[in-house]
Amino acid sequence: MKQKKNKRSIGLGSGLSSLLGTEVEKKSENLKMIPVEFIQPGPWQPRKIFNKNELISLSDSIKKQGIIQPIILKSDKNAKNQYFLIAGERRWRACQLAKIHEIPAVIRDDINEEKVAELSLVENIQRSNLNPIEEAEGYQSLINNYNYTQEGISKAVGKSRSHIANLIRLLSLSDMAKEYLLQKKLTIGQIRPLVGNKDIDIYLDLITKKNLTSRQVEELIRKRNIKILKPNTKTIDILQLEKELSEITGLKVIINFDDLKKAGNIKLECKKLSEFNYIIEKIKS
DSSP: OOOOOOOOOOOTTTTHHHHHHHHHHHTGGGEEEEEGGGEEOOTTOOOOOOOHHHHHHHHHHHHHHOOSSOEEEEEOTTSTTOEEEEEOHHHHHHHHHTTOOEEEEEEOTTSOHHHHHHHHHHHHHHSTTSOHHHHHHHHHHHHHHHOOOHHHHHHHHTOOHHHHHHHHHGGGSOHHHHHHHHTTSSOHHHHGGGTTOTTHHHHHHHHHHHTOOHHHHHHHHHHHHHHHHOTTOOOHHHHHHHHHHHHHHSSEEEEEEETTTTEEEEEEEOSSHHHHHHHHHHHHO
16 A cells, blocks of 8 residues: 655645746736636535635725736646636635726646645635635645644644644534534534534534533533433433333333434334234223
8 A cells, every 4th residue: 555645744835826926927927807707616625614804904995996816726637718727715705895807817727736726725725714614624734635644733723733633524524514614503623522423413502502512512411411311211200211111001111212302202012913903902092
């Protein structure tokens, strides 16, 4: 098996900006006005959600002052007059809000696509405005597409290996749990104890309504696991119901009820077919 390589640390000052920054000025002859509809985000862009108020503010600024710095594009090899964004997605989105139909851009088809994608991804992750799922997807993309290890990512983005590992684990959450994170109904601390739990969606509303802390969520899961390990542990109320139903029917009664799921079942043990008929007659009457 081919061993994955650890990449060197790539800082904001020495990554994408150094690859593009000064060279943009040298390539000023490539500056063109590109229709905004000809442009799409690069597939390496981890950020999917943009702050609406910030975009409106940038849009207002562009209306007054225009685009001060051009965006950076790379031609789509598979489509004529179509481009991928390398840098400047916020400016591109703000132009659309401002009803500006063309945007100044530098076309950089001369640079290595994979390298730009890799550096762009690292630098986007380094910014603090990614939500946890976007950040986790960015880390996973570095591992899947660019042979990074978690240790290599840690050095590249300046965050601990445990932080990287914990965020990547969030990708195993259900869609509902991810949505709770994105909408900030729950924090990472509250939802982390639920990673890998098959009943995760059942817990979400309970944690939200009771505003449980991460420690309380851990305790809830611990108690739930103990209950699963000891299925015969029943409340006094359930034991009393079993006794009363047994006296009424003359049969052994077993009640199972999951308070968390708000669901359960009743089992009546019959040794003879006549006992089934007896129960049916009781129900009919």
